Amino acid sequence: xxxxxxxxxxxxxRKLLVVDILIIIPxxxxxxxxxxxxxxxxxxxxxxxxRLYLGQVPFVDFGLPMxxxxxxxxxxxxxxxxxxxxxxxxxxxxxxxxxxxxxRGILYNLKVNPIAxxxxxLIFCLTYVIYNFWPWYNHSVVVYELVALYFLTSxxxxxxxxxxxxxxxxxxxxxxxxxxxxxDVGGICLVICLFLIGYILVSEKVWxxxxxxxxxxxxxxxxxxxPFLKHDFLYWFNYGQAPHSSRISSALLFDILFSHSLxxxxxxxxxxxxLIIHVSTWHDFVSSKNIFFITIISLAxxxxxxxxxVTSPLPTDHMTYYHTFGFIGLSIFLPWEKWNKSSxxxxxxxxxxxxxxxxxxxxxxxxxxxxxxxxxxxxxxxSLPWASNALPTMKNILLPSATxxxxxxxxxxxxxxxxxxxxxxxxxxxxxxxxxxYTPLTQQPLWYHLNIGMFQKQVxxxxxxxxxxxxxxxxxxxxxxxxxxxxYEVLDVVEKKxxxxxxxxxxxxxxxxxxxxxxxxxLAEQFKLVPINDHGNSNDH
Numbered sequence: 001x002x003x004x005x006x007x008x009x010x011x012x013x014r015k016l017l018v019v020d021i022l023i024i025i026p027x028x029x030x031x032x033x034x035x036x037x038x039x040x041x042x043x044x045x046x047x048x049x050x051r052l053y054l055g056q057v058p059f060v061d062f063g064l065p066m067x068x069x070x071x072x073x074x075x076x077x078x079x080x081x082x083x084x085x086x087x088x089x090x091x092x093x094x095x096x097x098x099x100x101x102x103x104r105g106i107l108y109n110l111k112v113n114p115i116a117x118x119x120x121x122l123i124f125c126l127t128y129v130i131y132n133f134w135p136w137y138n139h140s141v142v143v144y145e146l147v148a149l150y151f152l153t154s155x156x157x158x159x160x161x162x163x164x165x166x167x168x169x170x171x172x173x174x175x176x177x178x179x180x181x182x183x184d185v186g187g188i189c190l191v192i193c194l195f196l197i198g199y200i201l202v203s204e205k206v207w208x209x210x211x212x213x214x215x216x217x218x219x220x221x222x223x224x225x226x227p228f229l230k231h232d233f234l235y236w237f238n239y240g241q242a243p244h245s246s247r248i249s250s251a252l253l254f255d256i257l258f259s260h261s262l263x264x265x266x267x268x269x270x271x272x273x274x275l276i277i278h279v280s281t282w283h284d285f286v287s288s289k290n291i292f293f294i295t296i297i298s299l300a301x302x303x304x305x306x307x308x309x310v311t312s313p314l315p316t317d318h319m320t321y322y323h324t325f326g327f328i329g330l331s332i333f334l335p336w337e338k339w340n341k342s343s344x345x346x347x348x349x350x351x352x353x354x355x356x357x358x359x360x361x362x363x364x365x366x367x368x369x370x371x372x373x374x375x376x377x378x379x380x381x382x383s384l385p386w387a388s389n390a391l392p393t394m395k396n397i398l399l400p401s402a403t404x405x406x407x408x409x410x411x412x413x414x415x416x417x418x419x420x421x422x423x424x425x426x427x428x429x430x431x432x433x434x435x436x437x438y439t440p441l442t443q444q445p446l447w448y449h450l451n452i453g454m455f456q457k458q459v460x461x462x463x464x465x466x467x468x469x470x471x472x473x474x475x476x477x478x479x480x481x482x483x484x485x486x487x488y489e490v491l492d493v494v495e496k497k498x499x500x501x502x503x504x505x506x507x508x509x510x511x512x513x514x515x516x517x518x519x520x521x522x523l524a525e526q527f528k529l530v531p532i533n534d535h536g537n538s539n540d541h
Contacts, residue, residue, distance in 0.1 A: 006343045009505055010115045013108060020121055024100050027125040031089050031133040037386055037398045038507040039134045042088070043428040044447055049074035050083050050433060051440055059228040061442040065238035065453060067224065069144065070137040083434050084393045095143055100124065102146035102403045106297070107328065109153035115339075115346060116331040120324055123214050123353055127323040130360035136319035137182050138308070144178035145189040152193050152213075153293060157204055168209050172216030180224055183239060184311040185304060190217070194302045196293060203289065243455040255464045256309050267326030271298060274333035291332055298329030323357065384511065393431040399507045403515075406504025410475075410517060411435065414527045418472060424462065426486045427477035427515050450487040463493045474498055474518040477506050481513070489517025491516075499524040502533045 009015050046532035051062060052075035058068040103124055107117040132139045151171035153278035155164050175193055179186025197210050225233060238244040257265070275295065279285045286292055305319040312318075339345045389407065399407075407429065414491040417420070421438045426448045433440050444462070445454040465471060474494055479485045506513035519529060 001401035004341065007340050010118075010340055010346065016118050019102065020118055023118070023122055024097075024125055026128075027129045028093050030130075032093065033071070033395050035388060035398050036089070038394075038428075040426070040508060041133050041136075042085070044137075045074055045088055045135050045429040046083075046085070047430040047440070048446055049078050049088070051446070053078040053083055054439065056440070056442060058446075059231045059233050059236060061443060062440075062446045062519055063232065063236040063448040063454075063458075064118070064139070065244060066182055066221060067237070069177045069181035070135070070140045073140070074135050083431070084395060085397045085431065088135055089133060089396075092133055096129050096132060097142060099143040099146055100129065102143070102150040103324070105150040106146065106153050109150070109156075110294050112290075112294065112328070112331060113319075113336040113340075116328075116334070116336060118330065118352060119353060120328050122350065123327050123357060124321070124324040126354065126357040126360055128321045131320065132318070134472060138312055141178050141182040141185040142183055142318070142321060144174050145185055145192075148172075148174035148178060148189055148193060149153055149297065150197060155200065155209060157206075161208070164209070165212050168212040169216045169452065172213040173220050175213075176217050176220040176224065180221075184308055188300070188304050188307065192297065196296065199292065203287075203372070223475055243451075243457070245451070253307065255308050256306055260309075261306055263326075264306055264322055264497050267302050267322065267329065271295065271329035271443075272324070274330060278333050295329060295330055298325040301325040302329075303322055314469065327353075342380075372388050384505070391431075391435050393434050400505050400511075403507045406502065406515060406517075409504070409532065413473070413519075413529075414520065415472060415523045415529070418523070422470060422472045424466075424471045424474045426490070427475045429475065429515065432475075448486045449492075450484045454487070459487050459489050462490055466490070466493045466497055469497070469520055469522065471498075472520050472523055475515060476518065477513060477515045479506070479508070479513045481510055494518050497521075499529070499531065501529060501531050504533065 003011070008392055022134075031032070042090070048058075048064070048068065048071035052058075052068070052071055056062060058064060058071075073095060074088055074091045076449075077087045077094075081087040081090060100121060101433055104117060104121060107120060112120075142415045148171045151167045151174065154167040155171075171193060171511075175189050178189045191211065194210075200209050201207060234241070235243075257378070275285065275459060279291075285295075302322045305322040310318055339349065384400050384402060386393075387401050387404060389397060389399050389404050391407065391411075410432065416436050421434070422441060423433070423438045424441070425432065445458050447453040448458075450459070466474070476491050477486055478488075478491070496517075499521050500516060501524070503514050503519035505511065506515050
């Protein structure tokens with residue numbers, strides 16, 4: 001049967017590549033051309049990347065409860081483009097691109113229908129890429145996971161052993177990088193890959209894929225971990241040991257599953273029903289490698305999105321990839337052979353998907369035509385306007401006007417000219433290190449979230465330094481809605497030993513968070529500094 005021009009077009013992966021590129025480019029480049037509000041917790045991305053940019057070494061110079069895989073790309077972009085928030089946005093463009101290429105590669109490796117792949121990328125952009133404008137470890141870990149699975153699914157017994165060994169080795173490497181970015185998703189990535197390799201071992205009766213993959217994973221782990229074992233690595237790295245606490249809880253998992261996961265359950269049940277209806281026997285399902293891999297990966301990613309809601313205390317939009325994998329899991333049961341003959345039917349499917357997953361793009365489109373009070377792109381808090389900041393590191397970034405004024409007052413402090421200025425910055429304004437010119441102090445945590453990024457031992461160490469007058473300038477952010485995000489035990493000591501000089505609004509949507517500025521009493525006396533906004537600490541703790 002002679003195919004129509006439309007059928008020839010949509011069945012050709014090279015021609016569809018043009019369509020794929022046209023779909024993804026707007027989602028990738030949009031953040032480069034708009035002003036973005038300061039993101040909650042982006043200070044962690046900045047701080048880790050800046051310390052690596054300066055040459056500080058994780059675990060040796062600063063402690064963190066995870067690996068440093070997440071900060072590798074942002075730090076590289078700091079080296080290339082300079083330490084600015086715009087550099088972080090550029091880094092995220094690359095990270096998003098890698099995620100799209102990896103997903104597309106996985107689906108082509110598993111011989112999914114080409115038009116289904118294009119539609120999967122559309123859903124991926126509408127429900128996942130569009131929300132991730134900033135580098136964040138809950139997102140980057142999934143990207144590294146997709147890279148690992150791309151190389152694993154590139155294994156094919158019809159290829160040369162050399163190519164297969166390379167693909168398996170790279171898969172093992174990125175599986176560890178995923179684990180060294182965040183333990184929960186990284187651990188799930190390892191389980192998924194080992195399960196799929198186990199399938200290969202049983203079905204093809206070959207051991208070398210398992211040996212190569214596990215050997216490279218272990219070797220990479222040794223290379224990344226061994227140098228830091230003598231620098232309290234086992235103390236810092238959180239795998240549930242004291243002083244850390246385990247984040248997994250069966251009660252919370254069941255609560256998430258049965259109370260807050262309607263769409264995920266619908267996807268899971270729909271895929272399972274599709275299997276029951278379309279697969280005649282268990283043997284047929286298992287013997288079809290591509291269908292087996294697609295199903296397992298789809299179910300695993302949907303399940304992963306449920307698990308990480310429990311293991312990640314503050315989930316945001318980093319689990320929404322389950323929409324894509326729900327569609328992928330169902331796509332193998334859809335009548336593409338019939339639909340491919342009609343451009344009208346394919347267009348209807350695309351329009352239906354765009355209409356169904358409208359939330360992300362509507363936030364931006366609605367801002368152009370309507371005034372929507374909940375629209376984040378208006379960059380306003382409950383009552384105060386947000387505006388651009390004049391500092392070079394914050395170009396194109398919006399902060400509350402009151403925060404900008406507070407930053408200006410800090411930048412005007414005469415004590416900033418002091419040589420070897422020692423600053424304890426327990427706020428979200430970590431980029432002040434570059435603007436002021438001080439070097440972030442070593443032998444301290446990367447961030448100060450009590451029982452997450454630091455523990456009682458570090459609280460006591462910092463308090464001893466405060467009592468001794470070690471710091472010249474102390475910035476402390478109080479966040480009442482997140483009790484002890486920064487330990488109030490430190491603030492209590494600071495208030496007794498240092499001069500409270502200023503207080504202003506923190507860069508958060510909720511207007512209940514403040515940044516307090518404290519100055520060493522000796523410096524305050526030397527420079528005749530009088531408190532200019534001394535209301536004491538305004539938050540009850």
